[in-house]
Amino acid sequence: MKLGFGLYRHMLNEDHYKFAKQCGATHVVVHMVDYFGHEKNDKSNANQPIGEKEGWGKAGDANQIWSLEELMAIKKEINSHGLIWEAIENFDPAHWHDILLDGPKKEVQMENLKQLIRNVGKAGIPIFGYNFSLAGVAARNQGPFARGGAVSVGMDGGDDTPIPNGMVWNMVYDENAPEGTLPKIEHDELWKRLQYFLDEILPVAEEAGVKMAAHPDDPPMPYVRNSPRLVFQPNMYQKLIDMNPSPANNLEFCLGSIAEMTEGNVYDATDSYSEQGKIGYIHFRNVKGKVPNYKEVFVDEGDIDMFKILKILKKNNFDGVLIPDHTPQMTCDAPWYAGMAYAMGYMKAIIDLL
Numbered sequence: 001m002k003l004g005f006g007l008y009r010h011m012l013n014e015d016h017y018k019f020a021k022q023c024g025a026t027h028v029v030v031h032m033v034d035y036f037g038h039e040k041n042d043k044s045n046a047n048q049p050i051g052e053k054e055g056w057g058k059a060g061d062a063n064q065i066w067s068l069e070e071l072m073a074i075k076k077e078i079n080s081h082g083l084i085w086e087a088i089e090n091f092d093p094a095h096w097h098d099i100l101l102d103g104p105k106k107e108v109q110m111e112n113l114k115q116l117i118r119n120v121g122k123a124g125i126p127i128f129g130y131n132f133s134l135a136g137v138a139a140r141n142q143g144p145f146a147r148g149g150a151v152s153v154g155m156d157g158g159d160d161t162p163i164p165n166g167m168v169w170n171m172v173y174d175e176n177a178p179e180g181t182l183p184k185i186e187h188d189e190l191w192k193r194l195q196y197f198l199d200e201i202l203p204v205a206e207e208a209g210v211k212m213a214a215h216p217d218d219p220p221m222p223y224v225r226n227s228p229r230l231v232f233q234p235n236m237y238q239k240l241i242d243m244n245p246s247p248a249n250n251l252e253f254c255l256g257s258i259a260e261m262t263e264g265n266v267y268d269a270t271d272s273y274s275e276q277g278k279i280g281y282i283h284f285r286n287v288k289g290k291v292p293n294y295k296e297v298f299v300d301e302g303d304i305d306m307f308k309i310l311k312i313l314k315k316n317n318f319d320g321v322l323i324p325d326h327t328p329q330m331t332c333d334a335p336w337y338a339g340m341a342y343a344m345g346y347m348k349a350i351i352d353l354l
Helices: 013-024 068-080 093-101 107-123 186-207 235-242 255-260 266-275 306-315 335-353
Strands: 004-009 026-032 084-089 129-130 140-146 150-156 211-214 249-254 279-283 286-290 293-297 321-323
Touching: 004 335, 013 068, 026 321, 068 084, 068 107, 084 186, 084 279, 093 107, 093 186, 107 186, 107 279, 129 249, 129 255, 129 279, 140 293, 235 249, 235 306, 249 255, 249 286, 255 266, 255 279, 255 286, 266 321, 306 321, 306 335
Parallel strands: 004 026, 004 321, 026 084, 084 129, 129 211, 211 249, 249 279, 279 321
Antiparallel strands: 140 150, 150 293, 286 293
16 A cells, blocks of 8 residues: 555645655645635645635636646656656546536537546556536535644535536636526436446546546535435445446545445445455545534544554555545644644554554
């Protein structure tokens, strides 16, 4: 198993590569999307974006996918600091909103995504994580939820506020969209849209040598913002895997999201999916409680026995990357950095102990 570090788009610079290396990381997972366009999301603070009902800001350029040259330039800088680029996490909503919404541009956008995955494969980046969701990571709040009053995020009830037209996955892709909200659909319709996506993208990903890794819903509720969710119970990951037998059909395995689910347990899920060899990489974070009431806490503080998780992964010969994803902020001059350094130190220690 390998220790990795997640970097937001605005962190792709020498200081953060050095910080990741100093924390003990050998690999990085990169968010190419800029989630911090809204004034409530402070890049200087670097905590995970919240955004509330207004979303996370404006999506990227609909007419410009990430080019091979751009990816290679970033990879060269990452490699120059002794790190390996393991994965990209998430498509830009500007590049696939009509695939999610079954809109008129979905076929054009699908062709662009296929070219993007070819670019990722040519750049030698082995995994692309994605979250097939209309609301995305939503319906959460922030407060002093972790040990010692450290600021973290959690959930206290749901959010039925409809998603406005022109927004998907927390980001505005059309600032001139007509007034109104997205029409409500049911789960079967969203699964049908996912089937289209998988059947189109997986053959290309397989040829390109890229694993497509699906993230579970965060938070894992049946509905969020009046829209259905796909993977809000552990067994639903199996449904996703069984939809297409391609070896490129993999999972972005978020321990916190799975522990928040109301059915099953995180240990059985870890055992089942790692035994199948279907886990691309792992979000190694801890929580207390389950939806609709849970809190994200320090990695050594929550309901999950993290060392037990590692033993299961070792038993099933998982040799992928684990990243802390996000963590509570510590009370000091650099809250996010201190919290991440704490999580990384703990992870390195128990991996070495194992």
